[in-house]
Amino acid sequence: MSNSTRCGDTDMVDDARLERLQGMLRQRGILLPAFDLYGGAKGLYDFGPVGGRLRSKINQAWLNHWISLGNVVEISSPTVTPYEVLEASGHVGEFSDFMTQCGECGEASRADTLLENHHPNPDSLNIGDLQSLLDEVSPNCPACGSASWSPIEAQNLMFSTTIGAGESGRPGFMRPETAQGMFTMFPALYRHFREQLPFGAVQVGKGYRNEISPRQGMIRLREFNMAEMEYFIDPESQETHDFSSWETTPMALIDGDGNLHNQSLSDAVDAHLIRHQTVGFFMGKTYDFLLNLGIDADKIRFRQHAPDEMAHYASDCWDAELLGSYGWIECVGIAHRGCYDLEAHENASGRTLRARREFSEPKIIEIDGWTIDGGVAGPAFRGDAGQVKVLVESLDSDTEFPTEVALDDGRTLTVESEHVKRVQKTVKETGEWYIPHVVEPAFGIDRILWHVLDHAYDESEKGGEPYRMLKLSSLVAPVDVVILPLFEKDGMGRIASDLHKRCCLIPNLVSMYDASGSIGKRYARADEIGVPICITVDHQSLEDNTVTMRTRDDGSQVRISIDDLPFL
RNA sequence: GCGAGCGUAGUGUAGUGGUUAUCACCGAGCGUUGCCAACGCUUGAACCCGGGUUCGAGUCCCGGCGCUCGCACCA
Known part of the structure; x- marks a missing residue:
């Protein structure tokens, strides 16, 4: 902001x-x-x-x-976006308070506030952990003292909704x-x-x-x-x-x-x-x-x-x-x-979101070390075999067996030479995967649109009266041209409305027809919505098929043949 | 969310609890004028919503909604 x-x-x-x-x-x-x-x-x-x-x-x-x-x-x-997407992006944590409602009195409370005395930092918990903690602690309602709470819902800065109906509904947000x-x-x-x-x-x-x-x-x-x-x-x-x-x-x-x-x-x-x-x-x-x-x-x-x-x-x-x-x-x-x-979506979805970068020179990597012989080590170490494999693969190539390895939980195991195999190979890597930045x-857009209007809005005076216009760029002007018959008689109305219909057929050109009020009033109306060009059909148009083309910003007029109009 | 002020035609406004709610611009129609908000006639259009007080509420009271401002909030 x-x-x-x-x-x-x-x-x-x-x-x-x-x-x-x-x-x-x-x-x-x-x-x-x-x-x-x-x-x-x-x-x-x-x-x-x-x-x-x-x-x-x-x-x-x-x-x-x-x-x-x-x-x-x-x-x-x-x-409409599933809950998980915005949880992964960080919006659920940043945008939401987790609310729960008292089943007795209906008072809405923040779940993290209710659990303040039961967790060092309840604000950091995700919705599932908060729900389990709420179920476990079952705090009293600050309003009525009862302890029956509705399921926790994320609320506040995102509009939450349910995608699908009833039991099969899935939480989501706009x-x-x-x-x-x-x-x-x-x-x-x-x-x-x-x-x-x-x-x-x-x-x-x-x-x-x-x-x-x-x-x-x-x-x-x-x-x-x-x-x-x-x-x-x-x-x-x-x-x-x-x-x-x-x-x-x-x-x-x-x-x-x-x-x-x-x-x-x-x-x-x-x-x-x-x-x-x-x-x-x-x-x-x-x-x-x-x-x-x-x-x-x-x-x-x-x-x-x-x-x-x-x-x-x-x-x-x-x-x-x-x-x-x-x-x-x-x-x-x-x-x-x-x-x-x-990275956040990779972690949350378990899918790979990476691009590959080829090396200018392939990297030749000599591998000389150890790995486990699964057929022997597996039955020997059973549930620890996975961890033993990682430990063994980190050993130096000159390690002698038997040797001791230390597990995460503090236990120490002895690895015999029949549990391991020597690995010696040359690997060629031509590139690598990375997470793009x-x-x-x-x-x-709304704020920009507002400032476009604000900057285009021009107040001046005409004949002692305040005069307003929007000096919009033709790139954004909502109406491109207004067709004005000086009067709707002697055939001027006919020429003008034919020209208007012709303009309406041109893709991406918006034309308005206005015959009501004096010509000056119609120019003023067009100026207020920022129409860049006004075309006026007058008496001379009846004789030589020309019109006047008025430019909004300086009020200047030129006479031009209808067929030479720049936007036709 | 809290506090204060405000809410009347499309726009801007007037309106001591007491006729048919003021004025201007605005919109529509007709006439006139023959290129920059001209004029005449005709015409259209409003008391934010809901309760209450009162014989009677645009006006007073309460609640809601909205607007403005301050505090809080604001990936």
């Missing part, structure tokens, strides 16, 4: 402007409180008839931006991030990319966090749009990235101690302020993406997480923060997650 006090500028928030902006967004069908019909629901928002397309255009721009790297694919995984889908899909990704790293997978989708207290409009939501890339790399062969396009762009970089550096990304990587080149490269790509959406360059900064702030998985993390009506807000996190996630750029 943003640390907005550290750099000072939060107090410059203009609340009146914020309220006018929010009012306009509601009135124009861009952002609205969800389920307003039923009194509203905290932390949930509707994207209206205009905002819906704004969101999808941002999503699409994001996907295109990363897929264009060439070694990145789009995937989509379910939002995902709190999209990332786990990319990790659990690693084997398919690895195959798809012909077992060659680096590669990445992206997905955009919904995430859910049952925030205790959502605040600040679009900034903290219970259901939110996120877009994440997991980029898998070999930690031993660093990819060289091209930083040349940002060479002369000083970026606002705040280090983990709160010091501001105005430095180009390549300089910051060279100075080891940014600890990993790929993290730095993705910071640059993130910067480009934000500029393309119309975010103001001087309202972007990157802030490095302090060590104590870093998430449980990260080894370096930079947030892109955007300055808007709520101060500096974290909108993107670029984290070096190391091998944390794949991951660099993750994670984007909060």
Whole structure:
């Protein structure tokens, strides 16, 4: 979350402007409180008839931006996620309290709190151990004193659910991030990319966090749009990235101690302020993406997480923060997650999630040592045979038998020469398996969308009246063109509606037809939803098939033949 | 989650317990005007929800929901 006090500028928030902006967004069908019909629901928002397309255009721009790297694919995984997946990832431990309900009075209590006097650190227990301890201790309810408890459930920041019905139901959660889908899909990704790293997978989708207290409009939501890339790399062969396009762009970089550096990304990587080149490269790509959406360059900064702030998985993390009506807000996190996630899923699932690295020269390994002769040692040592085998294989090649080996439990056994066999062989290893590291750029689409609107919102005056518009980039503008007949008579309406229908047939072009009110009022309406171009059909159109094309940002008009319109 | 303040058309608002709830913008229709929120006429649209007090509640009380702020929380 943003640390907005550290750099000072939060107090410059203009609340009146914020309220006018929010009012306009509601009135124009861009952002609205969800389920307003039923009194509203905290932390949930509707994207209206205009905002819906704004969101999808941002999503699409994001996907295109990363897929264009060439070694990145789009995937989509379910939002409903089995319990085990999020337990392995660490989310159950980090996100949840384990709750149990009193069977008598219904009071909900935290299981770890109930068991505080019966375990040194109940907070560290997993759900199974907590349940056994609860059953064993059977503590009294702090409210009514009885001792009958419902089965423990994980609650709080993740929405929990049951996958399937009744007895066969299996506990699960709505995902709190999209990332786990990319990790659990690693084997398919690895195959798809012909077992060659680096590669990445992206997905955009919904995430859910049952925030205790959502605040600040679009900034903290219970259901939110996120877009994440997991980029898998070999930690031993660093990819060289091209930083040349940002060479002369000083970026606002705040280090983990709160010091501001105005430095180009390549300089910051060279100075080891940014600890990993790929993290730095993705910071640059993130910067480009934000500029393309119309975010103001001087309202972007990157802030490095302090060590104590870093998430449980990260080894370096930079947030892109955007300055808007709520101060500096974290909108993107670029984290070096190391091998944390794949290793965690390997351990929990028992499956291998590794990539192979071929050695430049095969390694020839001479093995000269001992192993057990299973046919003799097995019957002799019975249950200890496995441990004896490990011990024997660690003995030097010049060991003489009989010899004594010490077991874990303190017992000592004598190994006779007939129990062992000499092993002498040459092994050629051409490569090795390793757990890839991951660099993750994670984007909060709602927060970015908010800042796109905030930065695009322009207040001015026209004829003494306040005049508002959204100066949206055409990359994200929800409506591409508005067709306006100066009047719906003498055939102007006909020409305009024909042109509108023609525009509607063009894929990915959204056209609106508006004939109501004066021409100035219609331009003003179009400006408020950020339409870049207005086409007006007037009297001259009747004679020579030309129209006027008005540009939103400067109000300039040019006359152009309908057939020469740039978007047709 | 705790505390404080607030909740009236799509938006912004007025409203001493007492008619049909104010005004403006807004939306729709018609006319007029012939390129930047023009004008006229007609018209649409609200007291967050549920209880209570009262002859009578937008107004007072209680509860819920929502919004804002502070504390707490925030992978």
